[in-house]
Amino acid sequence: MIPPHSSFRALTHRGFLLFFIGVSIATTGQFMQSLAVPFYVNELTDSNFWVGGSSFAVLVPSLIMTPVAGIWSDRVSRKAILIGSFLLQLVGSAVFLVLYIADLLSPWPIIGLQLVVGVASGFQWAPTQAMTSLLVPPEDLLSAVRFVSLSFTAGRALGPALAGLVLLNWGPGPAFAITIVGFVLGLAFMAPMRLRPSEAVNRESFREEFRQGVDYIRHRRAMRLVVVTSFVVASLGAVFAFALVASVADDMFSLGDGGLGWLTATFGFGSLVVGLYMTWRGDRHARSRAEMAAIGVYAIGVLLTGATPWLVFGLLGYFIFGAAHVAHGVTMNSSLQVQVEEKYRGRVMSVWLMSVLAGLPLGSLIGGLLGDLVSMRFVMLLFGGLLAVFWVITTIRSNGFAGLDADSR
Structure with a gap:
């Protein structure tokens, strides 16, 4: 029997368990494709700019659609929005596979498909984050949020890690096929889950509702800190784990496919180890201290990779x-979820996700361009240094991220 205050209590709720498994599988497959595409673009063009551009093409439509999805998540069925998003992404993956088999997957068709996939994925993240409160009672919300964060971040880690191994041994085709299987299995798990009715909201114009979500964050210092920090980390740190990892492997370590597999697998292993710890023992640490440590360690990891020519240190x-x-x-997601009122949840989570989705394409485009003009090593050292500067400034100005520890809504 699971103790009343166990970190695993969220998994005792059948609907949440189905949701967690389904989203974990689908997200892992999704992020396999997110690495397979820039990998193939790098093979076709040998250009960091094209690699960054392919990621830019999928992330910008996702950024634009995310606030729409957030408003819809406060109006209609979050489950229906999420399943529709996965179905459309499933179709996109199938087209990728067909064109690859037919040897018709050149850079411009890839950009076009990435735009379509970006629109579909834009309707995924807000309902995913907002769904949790409708699947578990309030006392288990924090436990559920940690599991959703684990699913999201581990999927972003394990998907590319598996993709690296698949790409190394079999190429992009099997990676696209596995992505399709991941979406099918994810949809199969999520179809039976039942959500509690959500709180009714006044339906105003999309523009007005989005403005309300922005204002809700703007008037809360801790939430502003979450949004700004997430943008900075995405653009200066996470970009090397996803959009630009193929360029790092090729340009910095001259290992091509093999380096890609090793780097992504190692990143995934690090994420999984700490993700499991955060889910199990996250209550032991104040969120402010966890985030302060995370940003500092993030900067150290990026700088270490950029400073060395040896793969072992990379x-x-x-x-x-x-x-x-x-x-x-996990810390950013938990900090928002425990402070936001239910009627604003979809909109607030969408604004937060927009900060991440804006940071990744901006970092990939600037990083890819600078990588071609100077070197990818210069880009890593520059971005890692800027991340360290942000850590110092924010630690001083925000009293060690103290606002993240608030629990009141």
């Missing part, structure tokens, strides 16, 4: 900022 760097990445994700 792997250590990726393990370090993989661990920091999941600690940061």
